Amino acid sequence: MAVAPAVTNLRLLHISSSAVVPKQCPAPSSVQLVGRSSSSRRFKPPLRAALQTSVVLREEGESGGGAATLRELCRGHVPDHVLSRFLSRAEGIGYVMPTDVQSQALPVLLSGRDCVIHAQTGSGKTLAYLLLVFSAVKAQRSAVQALIVVPTRELGMQVTKVARMLASKAADNDLEEKSSCTVMALLDGGMLRRHKSWLKAEPPSIVVATIASLCQMLDKQIFKLDALEVLVIDEVDFLFNSSKQVSSLKKILTSYSSSSKRQTVFASASIPQHKRFVYDCIQQKWTKRDVVHVHVNAIKPLPSCLQHKFVVCTKKLKHAVLLSLLHSDAPKSAIVFVGEQSEKSKKAGNGPSTVLLVDFLKTSYRGSSDVLLLEEDMNFNSRAASLSELREGEGYLLVATDIAARGVDLPETTHIYNFDLPRTAVDYLHRAGRTGRKPFSDEKCNVTSIITLEERFVLQRYENELMFNCEEVII
Structure with missing residues (x-):
């Protein structure tokens, strides 16, 4: 994991759970909010002291009121046709209520905050950040609005499959939602030449990419990330621990996509030294605003089954x-x-x-x-x-x-x-x-x-x- 230089220009924000989580939604079981100050250059606390002053909004195991369904969590944010398309398939297997990570992360994500999603494998992190993506993307806009960076082709194929299912065209009788988002997968292989033509002709709304293929396109200025609304880095600890990929990843986080409006999401089941990582997000300016750390099942990182x-x-x-x-x-x-x-x-x-x-x-x-x-x-x-x-x-x-x-x-x-x-x-x-x-x-x-x-x-x-x-x- 990258290590930040001396602390500069850092302020830790103390907030209440109601400032992040809507009343109808359960509050995060372990959420920390860390922010960057726009003033007070003289304030340079040591890292340990700074981290100790951050506030845990809700302790593990604390109740959060009535449980909300996925539809209730996403109402007013995710387009109805996207949510209905997913739920029509999921409800058949009893998937009506959100998983723990979804109930805790979605209110944070849909409020527009940058977020580190830290939860067990198979807990539903992918769907959580994809629902955010579809809440931010406008199908009528011709630009890359969401970028999901993955470490392997296999993970990229999986994410692309779910994204395309959510983005598939609505039925003909749905007059209000005939347009749909396009999803491109840049996952190496021998298809980059065809993707180059596609990107120049009509930029997709959502791109799922491995770092090597993405940087190849960005270096050649085949497309730009000026209009980026959401940037997701999946399996972030794996990417930061790869000497081949870490420098390219930092360029994606800083120089390639420098919009101050961008919402940034990191996700993984394992983030060693996670407090240090959340701190680095701010210090290295990988995030553009306050960072919320949603840590689910911090005591037991492996599924109990x-x-x-x-x-x-x-x-x-x-x-x-x-x-x-x-x-x-x-x-x-x-x-x-x-x-x-x-x-x-x-x-x-x-x-x-x-x-x-x-x-x-x-x-x-x-x-x-x-x-x-x-x-x-x-x-x-x-x-x-x-x-x-x-x-x-x-x-x-x-x-x-x-x-x-x-x-x-x-x-x-x-x-x-x-x-x-x-x-x-x-x-x-x-x-x-x-x-x-x-x-x-x-x-x-x-x-x-x-x-x-x-x-x-x-x-x-x-x-x-x-x-x-x-x-x-x-x-």
Whole structure:
């Protein structure tokens, strides 16, 4: 995470919950508002003291009055045809009430404030910021009005799919809302030339982009962000921890989109040193106004429906142990996470461990699920084909690297297997968060790690950091 220089020109605003949250909406359970002063250059408090003086508007677990439905939360902000289109599909599966993060973040977002949305994986952050986007975009205006920056193509494909569903044209008999917003996906691959022509001919209202493809267009001045109303940075901690992307991301936040009217939203399930990050948003001028930090489930960052297990074995027995677990669990849909191939292994001429594992499972696993592969080295079309096959099939066994740990939304996944232990607790959080993603479901899901005896100490550290208990399984 980027570190700010000495504190300058900072003021912390103390506000009441009614200043942010409408009366009919539950107030945020853990919200901090930090603001930038336009005066008082002499005021230079130390960072720690400054952060300690910020006000928590509502403590975790405090009641917030009567619960509001999604329609009530968005009334008067999100166009009726957009909200109705979503609810007509969602109400069929009982999705009428907002999730915790939606009930807490939407009043802040729709009030026009810059926001850091910090909540569990699968908690509904994407829909929250998309509803904001559609409240701000005007279909009749020919300009890029909303930009959503994502770290991976897979997450971009998912966000684009939901955005296009919300933006799809209204029925012919809806005379008031015949126009619709256009959504463009700039996700690398071989389609940027076609997008270049599209951008010059008729700028889309909403752009979903990875940083590399976005900066390629901005550097060549194919389009500009002068009319930008909303800027969303999804999986913000992942982008800031990437040395390849952080400088480009800062340019997007400052020089490429410098409008003082822009509303900025950061989202992630994990923001290490989140107080420092909220402070940096102001100090580095990544945000244009007061920043509200909506932190949901701060005590338990992992969904409560997950059951965590581990099996201790030697490295040579890992394949056999995984096979035994698969046969005993008989998962309908599962993901097996494998670590990235080391440079030493590549130089030695060894094949990728993912490919070796897929070959082993295809010859040894007797389950009904198809064995599929998803890794970063695959080209764009292959990765897109794998995801399409996963969503169309009745069951799957996906072998993947950590490319699948961010943004891949497969709600049918009930089992996660860590064939290789993740490198950090944050990586464990995002891997585990690929399951337990069905809204309002109490279905128990399993996360099982196959580890050596030495790795048990690493897993215990993850337990302490993420506040979960891991049970040993004896095979």
